[in-house]
Amino acid sequence: xxxxxxxxxxxxxxxxxxxxxxxxxxxxxxxxxxxxxxxxxxxxxxxxxxxxxxxxxxxxxxxxxxxxxxxxxxxxxxxxxxxxxxxxxxxxxxxxxxxxxxxxxxxxxxxxxxxxxxxxxxxxxxxxxxxxxxxxxxxxxxxxxxxxxxxxxxxxxxxxxxxxxxxxxxxxxxxxxxxxxxxxxxxxxxxxxxxxxxxxxxxxxxxxxxxxxxxxxxxxxxxxxxxxxxxxxxxxxxxxxxxxxxxxxxxxxxxxxxxxxxxxxxxxxxxxxxxxxxxxxxxxxxxxxxxxxxxxxxxxxxxxxxxxxxxxxxxxxxxxxxxxxxxxxxxxxxxxxxxxxxxxxxxxxxxxxxxxxxxxxxxxxxxxxxxxxxxxxxxxxxxxxxxxxxxxxxxxxxxxxxxxxxxxxxxxxxxxxxxxxxxxxxxxxxxxxxxxxxxxxxxxxxxxxxxxxxxxxxxxxxxxxxxxxxxxxxxxxxxxxxxxxxxxxxxxxxxxxxxxxxxxxxxxxxxxxxxxxxxxxxxxxxxxxxxxxxxxxxxxxxxxxxxxxxxxxxxxxxxxxxxxxxxxxxxxxxxxxxxxxxxxxxxxxxxxxxxxxxxxxxxxxxxxxxxxxxxxxxxxxxxxxxxxxxxxxxxxxxxxxxxxxxxxxxxxxxxxxxxxxxxxxxxxxxxxxxxxxxxxxxxxxxxxxxxxxxxxxxxxxxxxxxxxxxxxxxxxxxxxxxxxxxxxxxxxxxxxxxxxxxxxxxxxxxxxxxxxxxxxxxxxxxxxxxxxxxxxxxxxx
Numbered sequence: 001x002x003x004x005x006x007x008x009x010x011x012x013x014x015x016x017x018x019x020x021x022x023x024x025x026x027x028x029x030x031x032x033x034x035x036x037x038x039x040x041x042x043x044x045x046x047x048x049x050x051x052x053x054x055x056x057x058x059x060x061x062x063x064x065x066x067x068x069x070x071x072x073x074x075x076x077x078x079x080x081x082x083x084x085x086x087x088x089x090x091x092x093x094x095x096x097x098x099x100x101x102x103x104x105x106x107x108x109x110x111x112x113x114x115x116x117x118x119x120x121x122x123x124x125x126x127x128x129x130x131x132x133x134x135x136x137x138x139x140x141x142x143x144x145x146x147x148x149x150x151x152x153x154x155x156x157x158x159x160x161x162x163x164x165x166x167x168x169x170x171x172x173x174x175x176x177x178x179x180x181x182x183x184x185x186x187x188x189x190x191x192x193x194x195x196x197x198x199x200x201x202x203x204x205x206x207x208x209x210x211x212x213x214x215x216x217x218x219x220x221x222x223x224x225x226x227x228x229x230x231x232x233x234x235x236x237x238x239x240x241x242x243x244x245x246x247x248x249x250x251x252x253x254x255x256x257x258x259x260x261x262x263x264x265x266x267x268x269x270x271x272x273x274x275x276x277x278x279x280x281x282x283x284x285x286x287x288x289x290x291x292x293x294x295x296x297x298x299x300x301x302x303x304x305x306x307x308x309x310x311x312x313x314x315x316x317x318x319x320x321x322x323x324x325x326x327x328x329x330x331x332x333x334x335x336x337x338x339x340x341x342x343x344x345x346x347x348x349x350x351x352x353x354x355x356x357x358x359x360x361x362x363x364x365x366x367x368x369x370x371x372x373x374x375x376x377x378x379x380x381x382x383x384x385x386x387x388x389x390x391x392x393x394x395x396x397x398x399x400x401x402x403x404x405x406x407x408x409x410x411x412x413x414x415x416x417x418x419x420x421x422x423x424x425x426x427x428x429x430x431x432x433x434x435x436x437x438x439x440x441x442x443x444x445x446x447x448x449x450x451x452x453x454x455x456x457x458x459x460x461x462x463x464x465x466x467x468x469x470x471x472x473x474x475x476x477x478x479x480x481x482x483x484x485x486x487x488x489x490x491x492x493x494x495x496x497x498x499x500x501x502x503x504x505x506x507x508x509x510x511x512x513x514x515x516x517x518x519x520x521x522x523x524x525x526x527x528x529x530x531x532x533x534x535x536x537x538x539x540x541x542x543x544x545x546x547x548x549x550x551x552x553x554x555x556x557x558x559x560x561x562x563x564x565x566x567x568x569x570x571x572x573x574x575x576x577x578x579x580x581x582x583x584x585x586x587x588x589x590x591x592x593x594x595x596x597x598x599x600x601x602x603x604x605x606x607x608x609x610x611x612x613x614x615x616x617x618x619x620x621x622x623x624x625x626x627x628x629x630x631x632x633x634x635x636x637x638x639x640x641x642x643x644x645x646x647x648x649x650x651x652x653x654x655x656x657x658x659x660x661x662x663x664x665x666x667x668x669x670x671x672x673x674x675x676x677x678x679x680x681x682x683x684x685x686x687x688x689x690x691x692x693x694x695x696x697x698x699x700x701x702x703x704x705x706x707x708x709x710x711x712x713x714x715x716x717x718x719x720x721x722x723x724x725x726x727x728x729x730x731x732x733x734x735x736x737x738x739x740x741x742x743x744x745x746x747x748x749x750x751x752x753x754x755x756x757x758x759x760x761x762x763x764x765x766x767x768x769x770x771x772x773x774x775x776x777x778x779x780x781x
Contacts, residue, residue, distance in 0.1 A: 021670045022730050024090050027062035027245075028098030030055050030075055033126050035358035035408040039077050039102060047072035047084075068092050068672045068730050070622075070664075075100045087622045089138070091728070092672075093735030093780030094248055097241070099214075104411040106469050124217045125236060126414070127224040127467055127477050129498030130512035130552045131568060133157055137213045142662060144680040145722035145743060147255050147774070149206040150216070150235065151193075156658050156680065158568070158615035158631040159220050162593075163651065163687050164752060165720075165743075165768040168193060169202030169593045172220045172233040173570065174611040174637025174651045177201045177592035179232030179518055179546075184208070185239050185308075185321050186362070187348045187400065188229065188422070190370050194302040194327040195342065197596045198372045198394045199521030207304045207325040207344065209277050211250055211261050214240035221570060222512030222550045225479025225496040226404075226418060228461035231516045231548050231574070239321050241310045242275030250277070254776035255741070257281045257302070276307035302327035316353040316360070322346060331376075341373040358408030368398035374430075392430030396522060399423040414467040416479075425456040426522050453526050457487035459519060465496070473502040483545065485519050490544045492517040510554040517545040520578065524588070527599040540578075544605045546588070548574040562623040565616075572611040577639070579607035584642030585710040590650035609639035609649065622664070629660040648711040653685035653718075676726040676739075686715035692756055692763050703756040715751045720744050734781035743772035 030042040038059025045052030046066065052074075055061045073085040080102040090096050103126075123134045139153055140146045146153040151168035154160050161171045169177040180201045182189050193203025219227070219234040227234045247264030261277030280303045304325035311318045324345035331338040348366040355361070376390040402420035409415065428451045435445045465479025477498040484491040494515040501509045525540050554568040579587035580600035587607040591597055613635025620628050637652035662678040688711035696704040726739035744750075750768040757764045 022068050022092040022672060022732055023065045024068050024092055024095060025062065025064050026066055026073070026088075026090060026096045026098070027060070028096075028100060029059050030061065030077070030100045030102060031059060032080075032358070032408065033101035033103050034414045035354075035406075036352075036360060037354060037358060039080070042075060042077040042080075042102065044100075045074045047074050066090060067670070069666065073098070073100075075102065077102055080104050087136075087138075091735040091780065092730035092732060094250075095243055095246055097243055106411055106472050124215055124238065125224065127226070127416075127465060127479075127498070128217065128219065129222075129224075129475075129477055129500050130510045130554045131159075131221040131570070132217055132219045132223070134215060134217055136215050137210050140210055142676060142678055142724070142726065143660060144678040144724035144741060145720075147741065148210045149256070150208060150210075150213070150218075150237065151202065151206060154218050154235075155682075156629055156631065156660055157218065157220070158566075158617045158658075159613070159633045159635070159656075161633075161651070161653055161656050161684060164593060165750070166752075167202050167204055167593065167595070168206060169200070170233065170235070171593060171651045173572065173613065173633075174635055174649055174653075175232030175572075175574075176589055176649075176651070177232075178521065178588065179230060179592075181227060181230030181234045183227070183234060183236045184323070184346070185237075185319070185348060186350065186364060186402075186404075187346070187366050188420075189323075189346050189366075190344060190368055190396075190398065192323060192325075192344070192346075194304070194325055195300060195329065195340065195595065196344075197594075198370065198396070199523040199597045200592055200594070202593065204300060205256060205302065207306070207323055208237065209259070209261075209279060209304070209306045209323075211252070211259070211277050212239050212275055212306050212308065214238040221572065222496070222498070222514040222552045223516075224477060224498065225463040225465040225481045225494070226416065228420075228463065228481045228483050228494070229459065229518050231518045231546060239306075239308045240275070241308065241319075242273035244271045244273035244310075248780065250778065250780050252776070252778040253282060254739075254778075255282075255774040271312040273310050274307065276305070278305050279303060300327060300329040315355070316351065318352075319350045321348050338377055339373075339375050341371075343369065343371040345369045356407075360406055362402075362404040362406070364400070364402045364404075366398075366400045368400070370394075370396045370398075388433050390430070390432045393427075394430070394523065395427040397425045399425075412469045415465070417462075417464045419462045420460070422459040422461075423456060424459060424522055426453060426526060428453045428523070428526055451527065457485060457522075457525075459486070460484040475500045483517055483519070485545070487525060488541050488543070490519070492545050492547060506558045508556045510552075510556065512550070512552040512554070514550050515547070516550060517547040517576075519545055520588070521597065523597060524578070524599060540603060543578055543603065544576050546574070546578070546605075547576045548572055563618075563620050565618050567617070568615045570611075570613060570615075574607075574609035574611070574639075576605040577607035577609060578603040578605055579642050581606070581642050583707055584645070585647065585707045587639060587641065589639045590711075593651070604642075606642050607639055609637070611635065611637045622662075625665060626661070626663045628662070629658070631658045632656070648688040650688055650711060652688055652711070656682070656684040658682050673729045674727070676724075676728070678724040678726075679721065680724075681721045682718065684718040686717050686751075688712075688714050689754070692754055694756070694763055697756045698761050701758055718750050719746075719748050720750065721746050721748075734779055737776070737778040737780075739776040741774045741776065743774070744768075744770055747771040 030039045040057050042055045044061045053061050068090045070089050076082040123132050140150050143153050159173045170180050191201050192207045194205040196203030216238050217236040223234050242263035244265045250261045252259045257279040259279035263275035266272040281301050306323045308321040328341045346368045351363045353361045372394045374392045378389040400422045404418035406416040430450045431447045434448045438444050461483050463481040467477045469475045479496045481494040496514040499511040550572045552570045557565040577589045582602040586600035589609050616632045618630045633656040637649040639649050640646050660680040665675045667673050691706040693704045693706045723742045723745050729736045747770045752766045752768045754763050
């Protein structure tokens with residue numbers, strides 16, 4: 001490790017000595033934020049210079065021969081608010097292609113001076129009012145501990161936590177990760193993570209490739225009406241378009257794998273473009289370095305492919321995107337047979353047609369597929385041979401079709417209507433190897449079929465929403481979402497409301513209210529036991545939707561152009577949550593942050609819950625070479641079990657404190673190279689736990705939990721510090737990036753869980769990741 005650091009420093013010094021002056025191109029398109037129509041004649045200027053241009057008749061602009069480095073772009077047009085696109089980094093290896101959105105003034109008077117506002121203070125979704133944070137993909141790359149994963153990056157935000165270093169599940173305000181909605185380019189998608197079990201929303205490593213993503217939104221509650229079938233939050237991700245004028249390439253090696261990508265125009269005479277990236281696991285390299293990913297598990301293997309095609313039309317565009325992943329892991333080294341295999345894929349097609357001055361129709365269709373195969377073995381009675389114990393093959397093809405109409409009536413009013421139908425097909429098969437004594441005392445061994453289910457169901461969502469600006473200081477967003485599941489005819493009408501009051505030009509009070517619901521994972525509907533009866537494919541057919549009501553009051557203060565303070569107080573009431581009547585402490589309110597979902601027996605929609613708390617955020621955007629983000633959350637997360645006893649949920653940590661600081665130092669003769677440093681720390685309350693009843697476990701020779709006192713005790717508080725060092729060098733035709741990311745630099749022993757050890761007949765503590773260094777290299781050319 002010392003030799004690596006010495007090599008890293010010497011490499012930086014050598015690059016520093018041979019830096020040169022290089023230029024690059026910045027270009028893009030300027031559009032109306034509401035109608036998405038292009039704006040010809042808009043002014044585009046680099047701040048503090050006389051360099052600039054105007055958009056052409058199609059809304060496009062291009063500025064050449066710009067010295068590489070960081071700069072700010074000013075975009076303006078008569079009748080619109082000026083937009084400041086700050087913190088732009090231009091490198092020699094890649095052209096910068098932007099989409100800039102302008103907001104029309106409410107009062108279009110020539111004598112009114114419009115004050116420029118920070119782009120970071122806005123959201124990608126103009127209808128969003130509270131509990132939303134826009135983030136750039138660059139943040140997922142430069143934040144220590146993020147590993148280029150949007151999920152891990154979001155854990156720096158207020159109200160967000162994770163119970164497991166090995167997974168990237170998003171726990172928002174004490175809610176189960178099952179309540180999170182993943183959306184990509186306007187499509188609701190299945191779990192986009194490697195090693196994500198059927199029904200969960202997280203996994204070990206994200207399939208979403210940073211090199212293809214654009215600025216996106218993260219919601220933590222009371223989201224607008226267009227989002228349905230979600231209770232805790234929404235990850236609304238956007239995939240960028242490829243460069244439509246120049247072919248460019250990227251190669252990268254790091255924690256997430258080895259990857260290569262390319263983008264460019266289909267034809268030089270058109271604006272059509274493509275972008276594609278392939279990645280393969282490199283975690284095996286850490287095994288060669290002596291790092292073990294577990295005492296019993298082997299190194300996981302995975303690969304994924306992502307792409308997007310874009311075809312502009314005279315009055316709209318057609319785009320197609322796809323992501324797909326394969327993963328495999330040998331779970332138990334001793335058997336050399338226990339394996340987990342997963343397949344996930346999404347293919348989406350979008351057609352957008354602009355009609356009238358500010359209206360558009362969006363037609364979307366997708367094909368999605370998920371498959372999970374599990375194969376477990378155990379020693380036979382002779383203790384010499386491993387025999388199959390459990391096998392499963394779960395398949396879930398999904399087909400979606402949606403139609404949306406969005407209209408900008410005028411500067412004060414925007415409306416949208418949408419309809420979506422999703423066909424959920426399932427093919428669930430699993431069996432366990434059992435044995436029993438016959439009447440004659442003969443031991444009979446047989447395979448017991450647990451599930452052999454084929455079928456399908458339709459999920460329908462429809463919504464309408466309206467945004468009205470009373471004036472420059474008051475705006476209202478309201479709407480309604482309707483969710484229907486054909487499997488059991490369950491449905492819910494969900495009103496949504498957002499109110500923003502700009503008390504001054506620098507501060508605002510924001511109010512949000514929403515009713516939300518979610519269908520149960522299909523694996524839940526089609527699994528389960530009632531008493532001692534056999535498993536039936538429709539055991540839980542009568543389970544209703546899980547539902548919640550969310551209220552939020554927020555306060556935003558732009559202390560300066562670069563410094564923002566934000567606070568929110570929230571209360572969320574959950575009801576209709578499935579819970580076991582046999583074991584009243586077991587409820588789906590506590591599920592979702594693990595590698596599998598164990599379905600409780602005898603469930604009904606009887607559980608209730610509540611989450612309430614306060615969140616504070618202080619953020620300085622990158623300026624004068626440094627930035628920081630400090631967030632704190634103080635909250636309670638409770639549920640009432642079947643017997644009416646109120647308990648902690650499994651995610652009731654009570655408090656979370658995050659601190660992040662970064663510094664970027666331009667170096668070289670023309671300051672076109674850079675060194676970067678980022679440090680991130682987290683201190684959080686320990687996870688509530690299920691204690692193990694040691695006496696009963698010894699008698700039964702297996703793990704027996706003390707369910708009577710579920711989640712009363714906690715693991716010790718969680719503490720971790722991550723560091724990241726980076727270096728970027730610009731050459732004439734390419735850009736190098738080097739980085740080292742050190743997880744848990746203090747090697748603090750955070751407990752993951754406890755298990756019963758049959759050999760020692762004691763309770764064994766299992767720990768999260770310790771000191772864990774990772775390197776990254778990327779080249780753009």
